[in-house]
Each structure stands twice: as structure tokens, then as C-alpha cells.
Amino acid sequence: xxxxxxxxxxxxxxxxxxxxxxxxxxxxxxxxxxxxxxxxxxxxxxxxxxxxxxxxxxxxxxxxxxxxxxxxxxxxxxxxxxxxxxxxxxxxxxxxxxxxxxxxxxxxxxxxxxxxxxxxxxxxxxxxxxxxxxxxxxxxxxxxxxxxxxxxxxxxxxxxxxxxxxxxxxxxxxxxxxxxxxxxxxxxxxxxxxxxxxxxxxxxxxxxxxxxxx
Amino acid sequence: xxxxxxxxxxxxxxxxxxxxxxxxxxxxxxxxxxxxxxxxxxxxxxxxxxxxxxxxxxxxxxxxxxxxxxxxxxxxxxxxxxxxxxxxxxxxxxxxxxxxxxxxxxxxxxxxxxxxxxxxxxxxxxxxxxxxxxxxxxxxxxxxxxxxxxxxxxxxxxxxxxxxxxxxxxxxxxxxxxxxxxxxxxxxxxxxxxxxxxxxxxxxxxxxxxxxxxxxxxxxxxxxxxxxxxxxxxxxxxxxxxxxxxxxxxxxxxxxxxxxxxxxxxxxxxxxxxxxxxxxxxxxxxxxxxxxxxxxxxxxxxxxxxxxx
Numbered sequence: 001x002x003x004x005x006x007x008x009x010x011x012x013x014x015x016x017x018x019x020x021x022x023x024x025x026x027x028x029x030x031x032x033x034x035x036x037x038x039x040x041x042x043x044x045x046x047x048x049x050x051x052x053x054x055x056x057x058x059x060x061x062x063x064x065x066x067x068x069x070x071x072x073x074x075x076x077x078x079x080x081x082x083x084x085x086x087x088x089x090x091x092x093x094x095x096x097x098x099x100x101x102x103x104x105x106x107x108x109x110x111x112x113x114x115x116x117x118x119x120x121x122x123x124x125x126x127x128x129x130x131x132x133x134x135x136x137x138x139x140x141x142x143x144x145x146x147x148x149x150x151x152x153x154x155x156x157x158x159x160x161x162x163x164x165x166x167x168x169x170x171x172x173x174x175x176x177x178x179x180x181x182x183x184x185x186x187x188x189x190x191x192x193x194x195x196x197x198x199x200x201x202x203x204x205x206x207x208x209x210x211x212x213x214x
Numbered sequence: 215x216x217x218x219x220x221x222x223x224x225x226x227x228x229x230x231x232x233x234x235x236x237x238x239x240x241x242x243x244x245x246x247x248x249x250x251x252x253x254x255x256x257x258x259x260x261x262x263x264x265x266x267x268x269x270x271x272x273x274x275x276x277x278x279x280x281x282x283x284x285x286x287x288x289x290x291x292x293x294x295x296x297x298x299x300x301x302x303x304x305x306x307x308x309x310x311x312x313x314x315x316x317x318x319x320x321x322x323x324x325x326x327x328x329x330x331x332x333x334x335x336x337x338x339x340x341x342x343x344x345x346x347x348x349x350x351x352x353x354x355x356x357x358x359x360x361x362x363x364x365x366x367x368x369x370x371x372x373x374x375x376x377x378x379x380x381x382x383x384x385x386x387x388x389x390x391x392x393x394x395x396x397x398x399x400x401x402x403x404x405x406x407x408x409x410x411x412x413x414x415x416x417x418x419x420x421x422x423x424x425x426x427x428x429x430x431x432x433x434x435x436x437x438x439x440x441x442x443x444x445x446x447x448x449x450x451x452x453x454x455x456x457x458x459x460x461x462x463x464x465x466x467x468x469x470x471x472x473x474x475x476x477x478x479x480x481x482x483x484x485x486x487x488x489x490x491x492x493x494x495x496x497x498x499x500x501x502x503x504x505x506x507x508x509x510x511x512x513x514x515x516x517x518x519x520x521x522x523x
Contacts, residue, residue: 072414072417072418072421075421075423076421080421080423161409161410161414162409163407163408163409169389169408172324172389173389173394173408175324176323176324176389176391177347177395178347179327179347179348179350179351180327180351181324181325181327181328182328
């Protein structure tokens with residue numbers, strides 16, 4: 001494992017990119033997911049349709065395909081982003097579909113009486129969602145959202161195919177430069193664990209802190 | 215209870231499906247019989263040698279590329295792997311015993327050394343550049359071919375005429391090759407983009423994400439050939455890439471055997487005809503045969519710290 005120790009700085013560079021990629025795209029995913037979930041439970045049929053269309057089309061397409069289409073495909077119609085920006089759009093949009101379904105499940109878990117009571121007080125649909133339902137819904141889905149976050153840490157590795165220099169990209173490159181593929185990939189596994197295990201703990205902590213005391 | 219049974223049935227079906235995948239497809243391979251006649255008089259091999267073992271087993275696993283036009287390319291219609299590397303492998307195996315069946319296993323840049331180390335393959339003939347880093351873990355016979363690293367640009371681009379012009383330019387090459395190291399040695403301030411395949415590099419150049427693609431001229435020739443005049447070769451080679459045949463570390467008898475045979479094929483014309491029937495078909499002129507390098511000691515290990523780019 002000397003080769004891993006010698007190249008700790010290269011792994012660290014890759015981890016830094018992986019972390020910023022994950023945090024930025026999760027922020028995008030959270031916004032998209034919440035908006036799409038709101039669409040899917042809204043009383044307006046076209047919005048419900050658009051929300052469902054988004055979730056089903058994005059969720060059922062492999063991430064690798066989305067990466068290639070967004071990076072190489074969009075330039076053919078004149079839209080061109082750098083590799084890192086493309087990765088945030090693709091990862092955020094993709095994870096957003098899963099976040100939407102999770103948040104929708106949380107919304108459905110909030111007792112019907114809650115929204116009925118809010119409506120009878122004269123709140124609009126938007127207000128009911130924002131003030132009454134979503135705060136409770138999000139608290140119940142912290143654990144599954146955390147699962148999506150950890151999945152995103154790992155999914156971000158697919159950005160290596162469009163040459164974003166994250167952890168797997170650095171690993172690939174190191175494996176070739178040193179001709180010691182197995183130790184280098186073991187090092188990558190450790191590096192991912194160093195990110196995912198603390199993330200898991202943080203999610204558990206957050207879950208306990210925001211839990212609804214009943 | 216009916217429902218219960220059905221769930222079990224589904225679970226069983228799913229786990230079976232996984233098992234099939236796990237067992238079935240870990241190394242894709244195709245077989246080919248040696249169609250060349252024996253080139254050497256058959257010698258009795260020393261007991262315990264790799265040649266004796268292969269002859270005894272009647273079969274050999276050879277790692278070749280499946281996606282490299284001219285060297286090792288799997289023909290989608292016949293399922294056979296075709297190319298110069300494949301022809302060289304057939305010549306070597308025919309010299310052990312023409313009856314030995316060759317199983318071609320797909321070797322990508324990443325798994326070539328591990329395949330030799332764990333015995334998945336007995337030799338690797340896969341555009342495998344000989345270098346000191348790799349000599350630490352495996353050994354090389356050959357070279358059997360010397361490629362040169364060159365530059366490919368858009369056909370209407372006249373601004374790049376040599377490797378010096380790549381300083382400060384966006385240049386594409388692939389991961390798992392020596393091309394990046396060679397490029398940075400000659401043009402230290404080039405901005406390198408690394409993809410998985412050369413076709414992605416070509417795509418990135420079409421989209422003006424990079425201005426040049428650099429790697430071995432043999433590979434670039436194939437890309438220029440399929441670009442319909444969109445790309446051209448600069449023809450300013452800046453490094454030699456000796457392709458060797460990878461064997462297990464310290465298997466000197468097998469390595470000597472291959473080296474002897476290579477020299478024989480250089481002299482008797484087998485090497486040249488293998489070249490003409492493969493690389494010659496994509497427009498490359500048959501070069502002078504290389505000189506076999508019978509190194510005896512493992513060179514000192516280069517530093518294992520990779521240059522962070």
C-alpha cells in the first residue's frame with residue numbers, strides 16, 4: 001500500500017472535487033426535487049403531468065447516458081457548458097427526480113387532517129404546503145434523503161467519463177501511472193468510505209435533531 | 215399462502231439472474247484456431263516451462279484489445295478478433311504447437327498487468343508500451359513494433375505544426391496510456407483533458423473543446439481515416455512507443471522463446487506479411503522491423519508519485 005501513501009495528495013485532490021460536486025449537485029437536486037414534488041401533489045392537472053413526466057423520464061435513464069447526451073449532445077444544438085457545470089446539472093437533475101419522489105412520499109405521510117385544518121383556516125394551497133405540510137414532510141424523510149445523498153457521493157464518480165477530475169478519475173490515472181491497479185483502487189475504496197461513513201453519521205444526527213416529538 | 219410462495223419464487227428468480235451474470239460474463243473471450251503453419255521446428259520444451267505447460271494444456275489465454283482498429287478489433291459479424299496483435303499472437307502460439315487453441319481475452323489498459331499477475335492470461339499482446347514502471351510488475355518480450363506519438367488536429371487548423379505548439383493549448387488523450395506523460399514532458403504547459411476512449415477525444419475536438427488529440431500515430435491514423443476529411447495528422451512525431459509482449463514477471467524462458475521467435479519472423483517475412491494484412495489495410499506503410507531488447511535486469515523503479523496535473 002506504499003503507493004497509496006505516496007499519492008495521498010492526489011487522492012485528496014480527487015476527494016475535494018468529489019465533495020464539491022456532491023454538495024453543489026445535492027443543493028440543485030433538493031430545489032428541483034421539492035418543486036417537482038409540489039407539482040405532483042398540486043391541484044392543477046398540467047402541473048401534475050409535468051412533474052410525473054420529469055420524474056419518469058429522468059429516473060428511468062442511466063446516468064452514463066445522461067452525461068454523454070448533456071456533454072456531447074447539447075453542443076450539437078449550440079448549448080455548451082464546461083465539464084464541471086455539466087456534471088452539476090446532470091447529477092442535480094438526476095438526483096432531483098429521486099428527491100421529488102421521496103419528498104412526495106413525505107407529503108403523503110402527513111395526516112390528511114393537517115391540510116384540511118389549514119385549508120379551513122383560509123390558507124391557500126401554496127401556504128398549506130409551505131407552512132404546514134412541507135416542514136413536517138421533510139422531517140420524516142431525512143433518512144431516505146440521506147440515502148440519496150450517499151448514493152450521490154458514489155454516483156458523482158460517473159462524471160469521470162466527461163473528464164471531471166474527481167476521485168475515480170484520479171484513481172484511474174494513478175492506476176496507470178503506477179501500474180499498481182489493485183492497491184490504488186483499494187485506496188479509492190477507503191477514500192469513498194472516508195466520505196460516506198461520516199456522511200451517514202451526520203445524517204443520523206440530523207434525523208434525531210429534527211425528529212417530530214409526538 | 216399462495217402469495218407467500220410467489221414472493222419466494224420471485225426472489226429465487228432474481229438471485230438466479232444475478233448468479234448467472236456473476237458467473238457468465240466476467241471475461242468475455244472468443245476462440246480461434248491457429249491457422250498459420252508452424253514456423254519453427256518443434257523442440258521439446260524443458261519440463262516446467264510455460265511453453266511445456268501450454269503445449270500440455272493444448273490451450274492458451276492471450277490478452278488482446280477488442281477495440282483497437284488495426285491491432286485487435288472484434289469483428290461484430292464474425293465474433294473473431296482481428297489485427298496485427300492477434301496475428302503476432304498466432305505466430306508465437308504456432309511456434310509452441312500449431313494445435314494449441316488460442317482463447318482471446320479482452321484486455322483493456324487497466325487490466326493488462328493484473329491479468330498477467332493472476333494468471334488470467336499467459337501473455338498480453340495489446341498495444342502495450344514497454345516502460346520501466348511496468349517492468350516492476352511484469353516482463354516484456356519484444357518490441358515487435360515501434361509506434362510514434364503524433365498529433366491530430368482539425369483539417370483546417372494550420373497553427374499547430376509541432377509538439378511545442380501544444381504549450382498552453384487544450385489537448386486531449388485517454389486515460390491508461392503513456393501519451394499524457396510524453397506530452398507533458400515535451401509540452402509542460404499543455405492543458406490536458408483525459409477521456410476513456412479516443413472517439414470521445416475526436417468528439418471533443420469536433421465540439422472545439424480541445425484543439426488537438428495526441429497519441430500513437432497508428433491509432434490517430436485510424437481516426438483520421440474514419441473522419442471523412444475533418445481531421446488530419448500533423449506528422450511531427452515526438453516520442454517512440456515500443457510495443458512489447460507482456461509475460462509474467464521473471465518468466466525468462468518464455469520471454470527468451472518469444473524474443474527468438476520475433477527475430478525469426480522479422481527475418482523470414484512473417485512479421486511483414488502480418489503487418490500488411492492488418493495495419494497495411496488502414497493505410498500504414500510497413501516499417502523497418504524493430505530490434506528486440508533483451509534486457510536482463512529490472513530497471514530501478516521510477517518514483518511512484520504521479521505528477522498531479
